[in-house]
Amino acid sequence: MRVSRYFMPVLKEDPAEAEIVSHRLMLRTGMIQQAAAGIYNWLPLGFRVLRKVERICREEMERAGAIEILMPTIQPASWWKESGRYEAYGKEMLRIRDRHDREMLYGPTNEENVVDIFRRHVKSYRQLPLNLFHIQWKFRDEIRPRFGVMRGREFLMKDAYSFDYDYEGARRSYETMFVAYLRTFRRMGLVAIPMLAESGPIGGSMSHEFQILAATGESVVYYDAAFEELDLTGEEVDVARLTSLYAAVEERHDPARCPVPPERLKKARGIEVGHIFYFGTKYSAPMGATVMGPDGREVPVEMGSYGIGVSRLVGAIIEAHHDEKGIVWPESVAPFRVALIGLRLDDADCRRMAEELYERMCAAGLEVLYDDTDERPGAKFATMELIGIPWQVVVGPRGARQGTVELRRRRTGESAELSPESVLARLTA
RNA sequence: CGGGGCGUAGCGCAGUCUGGUAGCGCAUCUGCUUUGGGUGCAGAGGGUCGGCGGUUCGAAUCCGCCCGCCCCGACCA
Known part of the structure; x- marks a missing residue:
């Protein structure tokens, strides 16, 4: 690409509205342009990076056996009434009415949608396990969008959904995604620390959030230094060891009960870029997503969901890779080599x-x-x-x-x- | 949603307190100059001063309402 023919509106001065380094650099390099609070245009340079991040997510999902689909941004409210979340989700969900006055919504996530796909086509345990993912724009009407694409209202997300016959299967699916996430972030030049997390509104009983290390991160994290030299190259990875390594956000870190010896305990700042959940039959049961087991009994399917903030990652990578002169892209996601x-x-x-x-x-x-x-x-x-x-x-x-x-x-x-x-x-x- | 701040040319800002008809730097266009670390000179174009209403002979400036954006807090990929 010739600079003389490219569209790259670089700014010589820092835009007044940008406080944190990634937001400032994304605006200065002409990667993005704001459309409204928390909503951005992706200009050529930024779009190239976004696509590379997206591609790495896709490749690691496929390597882990997940299958790509594409669900819509707009969903009928009826699914959400079935799952019980239509009322529960609150003002973060953008609710819309179409010309026939039907209740619709701009999807903040896709559990209901994917369960509807599943329940219409999958009837037997023999068709499991199944993991469907897509990379699609989400809208969450955040109370306070900020930091550019780091907390946008409209954002690109990779979300995967696993379906298993029983808990053991669901646990294996969860662990497969756990490893896939570590690989995904590593390929982007990031050190990701998984930590046990509250499940939040997605619900469920087991959940890890993945924080990548960056000096400008929002939260303080403690972790076992072993995370920095994980071997993820082989096909066989010791998942039990990985999931047992200690890590905690500051609020949950209790020095008195920390199992990691001081010389191996590290403290750093992190940015949450991914979150995985096991939630059993929370959606499958109310929405009637069931499969017939080998014993001839019909049971609701065991599920998990796995999200990565693709557009947020672009900002997070800059937070982790910059110097006083500007961005220092890892080769895997650089807009040009x-x-x-x-x-x-x-x-x-x-x-x-x-x-x-x-x-x-x-x-x-x-x-x-x-x-x-x-x-x-x-x-x-x-x-x-x-x-x-x-x-x-x-x-x-x-x-x-x-x-x-x-x-x-x-x-x-x-x-x-x-x-x-x-x-x-x-x-x- | 509570607290704080901002809105003047494409970008960064001054002017607002004390009302008199809009200015600086960068960018843009033209000409010359310069060429291994954001050249220098000369000229030119570009603004409903966020919007609506009010006060006044006169409003970017004073008053009211509205809109938008940013930052801090509780929440999230």
Whole structure:
């Protein structure tokens, strides 16, 4: 992509309304633009990151055996009356009437919806286990939306729903998601700490929330240092050990009863980005989602639900990965992998070298953002550092004479003078 | 919802207390200049001062009502 043809409304000054670093950087880099309180437009740069985060969620869900569907944003109120949540949910739910005066709502979550799908098609324990997920926009009319996309009213969520015949099966499904979540966040360059949590309005009896570590996080968390070096690579992961490791938010942490020896107990700040629940038959029973067991008896299905705040993650990743110059994207979610910075493009040699390298990068399938404008060098460097692309390749008169370009890492600042060939080789390796 | 703050050009702000018909920086456009860390000079365009109503000869400024946004608190992916 050429900067001269791209839409990337970068701001030189901090917008007045943004307090926390991720919100400020998302506005300054032109990733998002506010539409109303807690509701945002995703501009090209932000949308690219959002899609990458979404893709990692999708891949890890599929790896864990979940199957993707897409449920609507608008739901009939009748489902929620069946489950009993229509009255219980309160003002956070956006209620709508259509032209026939039918009661509808903009979905804050999809338990009822997925149960309706399930109950119409699944009748036997032989069809289980089943895990259906989707990645869809939610609306919760928060009392106080804030911090940009970190607590929006409209937000993108990955939500999965597991169905099992019995408790043992439901527990296995829960544990599978537990591991999938750790893998998901790790792939985004985050350290996630799962902790036992209150179940809240989703209901149920077992629940973990996943907090990712960031110095600017909202809550204080205590955790076993073992979380920082978990081995999640193999297919067989010791789930029992993972779920037994200690972690707690400050409010629930009791130093006197903490099982972790002081030298292994860590204290940090965290941001909640995911939450998993086991809730048994809370929805299946009232909504009549039952299956026939091997004994010929019909029983309500055992369920769990598993949410990840996809749009919130974009903000959370920035909270965890930035410096005084701007964002420092982990490679897995960076909007572009390489920033090609052309200096002195009015000079024929520089121009030819930059254009040639750009063509070759594109041909090699690299995601490259090529600054082909005639801005001053300082402005180009500052912008690329602000938007945080992991690799910078600088083509300028200094190297052009001996046929080299500069390769730089955004994260460390380390740089090397290399031939265009070896830069290509390094980036495509 | 309680508490605090803000709304003036695309962005950041001054002007409001003490009423006299709107200004600065950045950005934008034109020309020249400069080119490895947000160049310099000259010129130009751009504003129903959030909205409605009131007071006044006269309102960005005073009064009333409304709308929107941000921050703190209780709640959430």
